[in-house]
Amino acid sequence: MFDLIRVLKEKGYKVTPQRIAVYDLLKGTKEHPSADMLYNKLQPLYPTMSLATVYKSLEVFKELGLVQELNVGEDKFRYDANARQHPHITCSCCGKVEDVDDEMFFDLLEQVSQKTGYELVNQKLYFFGYCPQCQKNKVSGVS
Amino acid sequence: MFDLIRVLKEKGYKVTPQRIAVYDLLKGTKEHPSADMLYNKLQPLYPTMSLATVYKSLEVFKELGLVQELNVGEDKFRYDANARQHPHITCSCCGKVEDVDDEMFFDLLEQVSQKTGYELVNQKLYFFGYCPQCQKNKVSGVS
DNA sequence: TTTGCTATTGATAATAGTTATCTTCACAAT
């Protein structure tokens, strides 16, 4: 199991309640929240926490390779406590962001590398469409 | 052949020298420029053109489906006069943005759609790595 | 446990890309 506290200590970062709170919240959700979404959710429990602290915590986690930053075409970033690169899909109707199973992408990187001559180090794959839920609502909702 | 002037007229937009200039510049380059890169390149020929006009022109082109907006993880957008969705690759060393041939992606969308249940309408695929040029420089440059 | 060093927090100012506002201008239709 992954232990934030150990990693922070190992790398010479201090263990603070704020960092633990931000990380735990991100770790425990699948909704790929943005910084201000995290901030708002933390407000009730940590009413003194600053938005800047949320940003700075995320910055540290990025450096440590504990989270990844997503850009799904909004004017802000979203964050994922699963730092392993994997594709995401966004519902153009409700704005939800979900993970996509990435088994099917294994060959892809090799192919891209061969075609382009690049030495690949990373990729960001975003898909957009209408989620099953919104497809239903669309059919039943509008006559 | 594609005719900007006709499309603008058809959709009720005015044909202006500024719009033509922005579009022609974007159409004629492969470097996927940002708004300010376009602005700077236009300065010598159109010294009175405003940055706001560049943005507004791009906005119109997006609406008309003539260009697409890219986000390769910078704090600004880049633009591509090829509005057909296709993957891009960015060199993490020199910052260059290039097109990737998308033949290999045809099955992918079907697979993603099946796995997720989404009705897909779009996708943004970004790859990151070191371009052939920077790989060479790296080897020969640093001893 | 106490002390002292220093990273971190919280509050807020600054930054930068983009968008909105508003006045003036250009062009098309009458």
Next chain:
DNA sequence: ATTGTGAAGATAACTATTATCAATAGCAAA
């Protein structure tokens, strides 16, 4: 030619993010 309207240019406003800085708190050493 005149008039109406969309567009341009200049600049203010907006917003997510980053930088600044004094006060605080984690942590190592005594």
